């Protein structure tokens with residue numbers, strides 16, 4: 001915090017007064033929105049139209065109230081002074097009094113706020129001074145200025161610690177906070193990018209990828225109205241991570257973003273998690289073709305259609321059925337909808353057939369009558385009609401056949417529908433995936449080409465529960481049988497995007513028809529289900545190669561000392577990658593060595609010492625997944641957050657204690673990447689506990 005000298009004290013007082021004015025307007029707006037909402041909720045609408053209108057208005061006002069409430073904390077955080085002496089205050093939302101020419105508070109996403117983030121002494125963007133404010137509630141607790149135009153500080157400029165340093169020194173709470181006051185130039189450039197297609201942000205641990213992703217989501221909502229109308233989705237790897245980031249967008253005044261995992265997006269709650277080998281195999285896009293083949297195999301694969309209608313037995317030739325099938329299959333409709341088209345085409349053919357056979361029957365009767373009596377019935381009938389003064393064309397059997405009535409009757413006929421069901425059954429997504437993975441006779445060109453051991457991993461038993469790895473398959477099957485998902489988004493943000501399998505990419509792309517996305521991740525941190533090695537490989541099949549690739553280069557989390565100890569590991573994971581640098585410095589990481597029998601005692605002691613030395617700090621204990629249960633049973637969670645290595649991606653702690661790195665490395669393929677993730681979670685202190693001895697992995701006793 002800058003030293004509050006006399007000039008600074010004066011400035012703090014001045015800012016305090018301004019913050020109070022902004023706060024007053026904020027309170028008025030919030031009170032107005034709440035009162036209006038109350039009034040709308042108390043009204044009694046007359047009729048469906050008014051009820052609908054009331055719902056819409058109440059929805060809008062509820063959102064407005066939540067938006068304002070979310071932005072209250074740290075409402076004002078910046079100020080820019082332009083060379084022409086214009087002063088603008090920057091905050092989480094915009095506030096404007098009608099009578100004023102300038103806004104009282106400029107939304108951080110507005111163009112007018114851009115210089116607050118992007119101005120540098122080399123490119124001052126018309127600024128003389130940039131000021132950061134620190135607030136506790138509505139009290140200004142500190143401020144610091146940067147002079148950008150080369151002018152000398154005056155008594156009204158407060159030159160002190162960088163606001164970024166102050167922000168980074170705050171204790172971790174277990175929930176990510178916003179970085180709206182201190183977004184750095186390279187981050188801001190991505191957040192504010194006008195690019196509406198696919199933006200990919202890569203960078204090492206702690207470089208702010210999540211920060212950028214979330215602020216980008218808020219920016220899109222503000223700056224791209226069409227995308228915002230269709231909604232913004234933020235997709236994360238697991239609920240633990242979503243919980244970690246859950247507060248960021250509300251505190252940016254944005255409550256309308258949907259936060260979801262892939263499972264939540266598909267609306268499927270799997271019963272269990274698949275082993276990674278299975279997850280990797282089930283992630284292959286080639287299975288999409290196999291699923292499509294299974295569905296096709298249930299679409300009138302061949303043969304004629306034979307049905308009794310009334311007393312008649314009608315048979316449609318196989319080429320007639322094949323033509324209906326081809327038309328339905330090329331209609332672009334999903335299986336269950338195309339079934340209706342197929343059925344209607346069959347009915348059309350049946351009606352034609354009935355008309356033809358009816359006409360033939362009448363002709364046959366006429367011919368028999370003529371042969372027996374010598375009368376031409378058609379001519380007799382026509383002569384009779386002429387005598388009556390009616391000019392009639394010769395009657396034919398077809399004229400007496402009411403095709404429309406017959407057609408309508410057949411459309412409603414349950415018996416006919418059953419017959420169609422034999423050829424083209426209604427399917428559920430579960431039927432399709434189940435058939436692919438359980439039925440050895442199912443068409444599955446890709447699956448068949450796999451070695452027997454892999455086929456065995458993919459096979460499921462009839463009653464097996466669905467796993468997380470089945471979710472993208474079920475979602476793919478849903479799109480094949482019921483059509484594309486109803487709920488789509490205007491912009492999708494994916495965090496830890498390196499984790500997604502090809503099948504998961506397909507489910508995301510289905511939900512973002514406009515292909516407007518921000519994808520952030522780091523392949524050096526990829527889990528074992530990931531097979532793609534880079535973005536081109538991961539995105540190529542669904543999004544092509546035209547994406548805007550940005551790289552973040554500075555870590556704001558992991559200290560330089562910790563990064564230095566992970567350099568060898570990183571070089572093994574990704575030999576060509578240049579090490580990243582950090583703006584943080586801290587204690588050198590420590591390694592403790594223990595035996596399986598004394599692991600719990602060693603860990604206990606370490607946690608106790610850390611809590612005593614650094615009260616209130618958040619400690620994360622990261623271990624191989626297999627060891628989680630043992631540590632949980634020992635009550636570790638009373639002192640620290642216990643995180644299985646597979647779920648540590650994206651998380652952050654003041655201190656991290658990494659248990660048995662060798663076990664993490666060997667627990668699953670790509671274990672070195674799991675270890676790299678685990679070692680880079682701490683903002684201050686890293687302690688590694690190595691476990692030596694024959695029973696080192698997973699068998700330690702307390």
Ligand SMILES: Nc1ncnc2c1ncn2[C@@H]1O[C@H](COP(=O)(O)OP(=O)(O)OP(=O)(O)O)[C@@H](O)[C@H]1O
Nearest residue numbers: 179182183184205206207208209210211556557650
């Ligand atoms: N501009 C910033 N101002 C303040 N804090 C920042 C800024 N950028 C990043 N941070 C902080 O740095 C930490 C790491 O950021 P973040 O989690 O976004 O990194 P990441 O690249 O997503 O990391 P990982 O690869 O481990 O998932 C967070 O605590 C975040 O709040």
